[in-house]
Amino acid sequence: MKCPACREEMIVIEYKDIELDVCSSCKGVWFDAEELELLLGSLRLPVEELVRKLGEKSSEEVRKCPACRKKMEKALVGPGKGEVIDRCRRGHGLWFDGGELDKVVHRLRKPEAVSGLAGKEAEEKIGSFLSDVLFAEEGGK
Ligand SMILES: [Zn+2]
Ligand SMILES: [Zn+2]
Numbered sequence: 793m794k795c796p797a798c799r800e801e802m803i804v805i806e807y808k809d810i811e812l813d814v815c816s817s818c819k820g821v822w823f824d825a826e827e828l829e830l831l832l833g834s835l836r837l838p839v840e841e842l843v844r845k846l847g848e849k850s851s852e853e854v855r856k857c858p859a860c861r862k863k864m865e866k867a868l869v870g871p872g873k874g875e876v877i878d879r880c881r882r883g884h885g886l887w888f889d890g891g892e893l894d895k896v897v898h899r900l901r902k903p904e905a906v907s908g909l910a911g912k913e914a915e916e917k918i919g920s921f922l923s924d925v926l927f928a929e930e931g932g933k
Contacts, residue, residue, distance in 0.1 A: 825883050845865075850866040857882070858887075863881075864887060
């Protein structure tokens, strides 16, 4: 699969039965829809609660889905104001530019991040899962 941001071939990282495509060049991360459901499902956190539609226009560059090559839409993920990410309109998955996943993880780890979502425990699990993935990527070469 090619990186939607810089077109390098992405590498597959497997962590606790979840596979992620990561670009080693720009550090972007692709969450396949199935993998995302697997992750959130195991934490009993519905994806609709974590990812929501962006109400306003974004000035960020439009990316193309690495699966179907159609333009993706911008979406908000995470608590509070949220982080702007890309989502395939056909439901193939979510794309985080380099550093965006990092920011979401940091937000999920803040204590004030919990309101309105499925509970502190679930968020902490996601936060630690994601930072484990990122850490594994950085340290595992
Ligand atoms: Zn890239
Ligand atoms: Zn797609």
